Amino acid sequence: MNSIKEYFVSFYKGLKSLLIGMKVTLRIFFRKKTTECYPENRETLVIAERFRGTLTMPHDAEGNHKCIACGLCEMACPNGTIHVESVTEVNEETGKKKKVLTRYMYDHGSCMFCQMCVRACPHDAICFDNSFEHAVFTRGKLVKQLNKK
Amino acid sequence: MFDFAVVTQWVDTLLRSFLPDQAALLVEFLLVGLCLLTAYALIALALIYGERKICAWFQCRLGPNRVGPYGLIQPVADMIKMLIKELIDMNHSDKFLFRVAPFIVIISSVLAFGCIPFAKGLEILDFNVGIFFLLAVSSIGIVGILLAGWSSNNKFSLIGAMRSGAQMISYELSIGLTILTMVVLSGSMQLSTIVESQANGWFIFTGHIPAFIAFVIYMIAGTAETNRGPFDLPEADSELTAGYHTEYSGIQFGFFYLAEYLNMFVVAAVATTLFWGGWMPLHIPGFDNFNMIMDYIPSLFWFIGKVAVMIFIIMWFKWTFPRLRIDQLLRLEWKYLLPINLINLMLMVLIVVFGLHF
Ligand code: SF4
Ligand code: SF4
Numbered sequence: 001m002n003s004i005k006e007y008f009v010s011f012y013k014g015l016k017s018l019l020i021g022m023k024v025t026l027r028i029f030f031r032k033k034t035t036e037c038y039p040e041n042r043e044t045l046v047i048a049e050r051f052r053g054t055l056t057m058p059h060d061a062e063g064n065h066k067c068i069a070c071g072l073c074e075m076a077c078p079n080g081t082i083h084v085e086s087v088t089e090v091n092e093e094t095g096k097k098k099k100v101l102t103r104y105m106y107d108h109g110s111c112m113f114c115q116m117c118v119r120a121c122p123h124d125a126i127c128f129d130n131s132f133e134h135a136v137f138t139r140g141k142l143v144k145q146l147n148k149k
Numbered sequence: 150m151f152d153f154a155v156v157t158q159w160v161d162t163l164l165r166s167f168l169p170d171q172a173a174l175l176v177e178f179l180l181v182g183l184c185l186l187t188a189y190a191l192i193a194l195a196l197i198y199g200e201r202k203i204c205a206w207f208q209c210r211l212g213p214n215r216v217g218p219y220g221l222i223q224p225v226a227d228m229i230k231m232l233i234k235e236l237i238d239m240n241h242s243d244k245f246l247f248r249v250a251p252f253i254v255i256i257s258s259v260l261a262f263g264c265i266p267f268a269k270g271l272e273i274l275d276f277n278v279g280i281f282f283l284l285a286v287s288s289i290g291i292v293g294i295l296l297a298g299w300s301s302n303n304k305f306s307l308i309g310a311m312r313s314g315a316q317m318i319s320y321e322l323s324i325g326l327t328i329l330t331m332v333v334l335s336g337s338m339q340l341s342t343i344v345e346s347q348a349n350g351w352f353i354f355t356g357h358i359p360a361f362i363a364f365v366i367y368m369i370a371g372t373a374e375t376n377r378g379p380f381d382l383p384e385a386d387s388e389l390t391a392g393y394h395t396e397y398s399g400i401q402f403g404f405f406y407l408a409e410y411l412n413m414f415v416v417a418a419v420a421t422t423l424f425w426g427g428w429m430p431l432h433i434p435g436f437d438n439f440n441m442i443m444d445y446i447p448s449l450f451w452f453i454g455k456v457a458v459m460i461f462i463i464m465w466f467k468w469t470f471p472r473l474r475i476d477q478l479l480r481l482e483w484k485y486l487l488p489i490n491l492i493n494l495m496l497m498v499l500i501v502v503f504g505l506h507f
Contacts, residue, residue: 018470022466029203031209034209037214
């Protein structure tokens with residue numbers, strides 16, 4: 001007797017859940033589509049702020065950056081993507097030695113966007129912006145100097 | 150309502166006017182074959198496009214939209230790609246059977262396709278056991294599938310083909326019984342008569358409860374027959390790569406692909422013919438003006454519209470339900486569908502005997 005009851009109960013349960021499933025998918029069928037038609041909607045495209053696009057070194061209005069050439073980012077980088085080149089300058093008034101950044105080289109082609117460098121930087125001198133159109137014709141163009149002077 | 154018999158008669162008299170009878174007949178055969186194959190290919194392209202779009206919408210995507218306006222040229226591009234691909238022979242496969250298999254599958258589906266009454270006066274194969282013939286030829290396809298799996302010397306193909314065999318044989322039973330139920334109601338096996346007898350109301354309305362149950366079972370079994378999700382175990386991409394047609398490439402794969410979509414069309418068309426009046430417009434007894442207006446819509450559009458709705462339902466199944474396991478699949482058939490079907494047939498017989506239908 002029990003198995004007969006189970007037979008009918010399972011039948012109705014199954015039928016009900018199938019119908020609920022079909023209702024759900026039908027609702028989704030008419031929902032707004034999430035696909036972005038990319039090259040057409042380039043003007044209106046919204047990229048999340050925290051998206052890791054390109055490593056940049058923000059410069060202020062006078063063209064100064066915050067990098068002190070400590071090299072922590074270079075050491076933090078698992079890929080050897082960053083090369084910090086610096087010279088030691090001696091301050092003439094105080095006689096103190098100070099490292100000054102000459103070239104901050106970033107090879108976009110080997111970066112895996114782990115953001116370790118940004119985390120390691122003690123002065124928040126580098127950050128990721130969300131520009132993502134990286135395609136270039138030769139690999140050499142992917143190596144960029146981030147500091148402007 | 151426009152009767153396509155006018156056109157066919159005209160062609161017939163035209164041909165007979167300058168050709169001897171036999172030659173005229175031969176030319177007619179060729180013409181019919183040509184039209185059939187063209188329609189077959191065009192419908193397949195439309196279905197592939199439709200499937201991709203509908204699948205996309207169910208997943209909140211847009212689907213193909215790059216090649217041509219709204220991606221309309223996409224299936225054509227796919228077809229060209231498929232046609233120019235190389236046909237690869239497997240080592241140690243049974244070459245003859247390997248090559249024959251796709252033809253068996255496609256011939257069975259073309260034959261079934263030829264039985265469908267498309268519009269008023271537009272039936273190709275129409276004789277007194279039409280629906281029986283349709284059932285018979287559509288089951289030839291399984292031979293092709295089994296051969297494909299067997300001859301390609303690949304265990305996945307073989308498993309896929311065997312599953313397909315088990316599935317088709319089980320669900321053929323359900324299809325047969327639901328069709329039998331409707332044959333009981335219509336009293337005829339001739340497809341054109343079945344459609345004609347729905348002039349005063351489609352069978353789904355006149356046959357009420359048993360017709361509706363039969364319709365639901367038919368749709369489930371039909372989905373299983375065409376090897377589509379949730380019954381796509383023979384292909385089960387995640388376990389068997391592609392099942393019985395894993396080893397096929399180029400146009401041979403194209404044949405399987407075409408046949409799969411056209412079988413879906415045939416299933417939908419038979420559902421339309423048996424339950425939803427075929428090409429018959431919606432007639433409500435008593436509303437003469439309404440019936441008149443409905444008659445102005447060409448019968449071909451009625452047919453295509455109804456088939457499109459049926460196909461949508463089948464696709465809806467596919468993109469809603471998860472795939473069944475083989476034991477669940479067989480349990481569904483033998484434990485649920487078959488008993489319900491038999492009781493339903495009984496009910497239909499009683500209703501017809503006591504004249505309880507409309
Ligand atoms: S994101 Fe990672 S890989 Fe890229 S430069 Fe920074 S530390 Fe190196
Ligand atoms: S970017 Fe930051 S971590 Fe890297 S050298 Fe400059 S200050 Fe140091």
